[in-house]
Amino acid sequence: MDYVPHSQIPGHKIKQTGAVSLKGIKKQFNFKDRELKVLSEFSLDVQPGEFVSIVGPSGCGKSTLLRLIAGLDDTYDGTIALDGQRVAGTSLERGLVFQDHRLFPWMTLEDNIALALTNRQISKDAKAKLVADHIALVGLKGFEKAFPHQLSGGMAQRAAIARSLVNEPKVLLLDEPFGALDALTRVHLQGELQRIWLAQGSTMIMITHDVEEALYLGDRVVVMQANPGRITHTVDVNLPHPRDRASPVLHKLKDEILAELTNVPEPSNPIVRLIKGDDQ
Amino acid sequence: MKPDLKLILSVGSPLLLLIVWQAVTAFKLFPPEVLVSPTAVIAAFGEVITTGELQRHLSESLTRLAGGFTTGASLGLLFGLALALSKTVERVFGPTFQALRQVPVLAFIPMLILLLGIDEVFKIVIIAKAAFFPVALAAYDSVKGVPKSYFEVSSLYRAPWWVLISKILIPATIPNILAGVRLSLTRSWLVLVAAELIVADSGLGQMMEMGRQMFRLDIVMVGVIVAGVIGFALDRLFQLLQAHALRWKTA
Structure with a gap:
């Protein structure tokens, strides 16, 4: 490979x-x-x-x-x-992040994240540190006591990511x-x-x-x-990370995959023709 | 709307009712044996309070309410949870439960009198019955309505069962269960006063019934007003409790 x-x-x-x-x-x-x-x-x-x-x-x-x-x-x-x-x-x-954030509305952000640690046999301080570290990791410092409905959709999803990472899966x-x-x-x-x-x-x-x-x-x-x-x-x-969205390589690959997914050959696109092998 | 105007409107309508009532009696549109004047009612109020009659009946009624309501609501809660959580319980008791809850509480009175007599037990049972069904139904519905996604999140983090119950299931179901408990509290009060009107030797309903038998319509009216005020106060108190329990919603 x-x-x-x-x-x-x-x-x-x-x-x-x-x-x-x-x-x-x-x-x-x-x-x-x-x-x-x-x-x-x-x-x-x-x-x-x-x-x-x-x-x-x-x-x-x-x-x-x-x-x-x-x-x-x-x-x-x-x-x-x-x-x-x-x-x-x-x-x-194995952590899982859903499309909807699935935070519990009655818990603050830090309680939501701490819920993921209920089955971990570590000290209270260690748990608190893990929660704080992961809130910082997703850039939500200062929102520890906020309830999910006080967060924007993007912030709630960051919190969901923090919750899924807090166990270091x-x-x-x-x-x-x-x-x-x-x-x-x-x-x-x-x-x-x-x-x-x-x-x-x-x-x-x-x-x-x-x-x-x-x-x-x-x-x-x-x-x-x-x-x-x-x-x-x-x-x-x-391509190395972090990547440049404007990279021509990404664009070429995007066209290729989209063409396959939509299953519509585009004769004007040589890459698609090449990939699909219908360049006759 | 300005707060002042709101206050005027909400105080205004009962005040208007009072004025109309006073006017109707002042012009003697109805005989005084049928409709007594507000001033007579106020006088009667003073009378039953100074003799201690009102306090005695009221405390009898409220004790009954506390006993019957607590019994009925707790049994209803347990039964509703069991019905929602166990397929066997649901299969065995589900249809009976659904049928029985359609029968008005007062329809049980003749049968219960035959079974239990007209003593304290009868009254407690009838109130408990009134309190049981709204709570059982609310508990059943709200547990059934807990989204599958909550269980999935709990499973993903391998939360122990007591965490699932205390941190997820209870908070998720408490709003609806409390709404059911509130309904059952006011219903219990209605049924209690009605039951006391029919059969009792003490209590607010009995005070009213005695008043009726002695053509003391002013005392009957005192009972009507007290019953209304108590019902309103119970509901309001419970509403405050509900708001306190659900404060995360508005935080």
Whole structure:
């Protein structure tokens, strides 16, 4: 594989843990006596500290996939392993950020984050320090006592990221984390996530609809198709972080992926023709 | 609207009612055996307070309310939670519960009198019954309505069950449960006064019934006013409690 994981790029914290291995994942839902295949033979290996983006149309099973890795759903065929250990149920080693922030409205920001630490056997002071550090990491210092409804959508999502990172998980799963935010906030938070990832070094697997976001953040972009959900294509993005959004490489790759997702060949675009092999 | 104007409007309507009432009695539109004047009612008020009659009946009523309401509301809470959390309980008791709660409380009075007589137990049971259903229903609905996402977040962080209950389930359901408890409190009061009117040897309702039998309509009116004021005060007190419990909503 000629892919260079960015954990090996200077400046990025090198992690030895957080390798996610998905082998032959099959998942189906039974819907009114009909079997609905959601995932079929999905296999993917993610390196420690790698940022993998998964893009695909609605209904391609990408959210289901994250729920399986997180351990919220245990009914599937195949194996999911973290650092060689098969996953079973939820674990503090695997964090998950949802599209909605899912903060509890009756708790302050710091209480919300501290809730994630209820199962950790560490001293109260150590917990308080972890909470404070992670509030600082996501840039929410000064809002510790704020309730979720007092925060903007972007701030609430930062808080959700802090909550999911407070246990220092080996892998952070992000399910369209910025999907519900306005365009400007989204761009801003993408930059923030990149900074957090570089500072923190967890493996990250992010689901998104936004191809530009997938490319801007990902070391690798996995393209999925629906019915049944499967990988059709993987794109390595060999650009150092932090990245320049205006990079022509990103734009080329974006056109390529979009063309595949929308499945409309664009004769005017030589790259698309090249990729799709229909340049006759 | 200015606060002054608001005050005038909200004090104005009961005041107007009082003026009309006084005018109607002053012009003797109804015989005094049927409609007594406000001044007569005020006099009667003074009378029942100085003899201590009002205090005695009222404290009897409120003690009954406390006993019946606490019993009914706590049982309702437990039953509603069990109904929501256990599929077996829901299967066994669900249909009976849904059918029984449609029967007006007062419809149980004849049967309960036969079963329990007209003693204290009867009154406690009838109030408990009135308090039971709104709380049970609210507890059931609010637990059923806890979003799946709350359980998922709790599961993701492997929160122990007592954290799930104390930090997530209770705060998530308390607004609706409190609303149910508030409804059951005011209902209990209504039912209590009604039950005392029918069968009792003491209490506010009984004071009114005795007044009616002795053509003391002024005392009946005192009872009506006190019943209204107490009901209003209970509701307001509970509203304050509710606001205190839910202060994160407005913080």
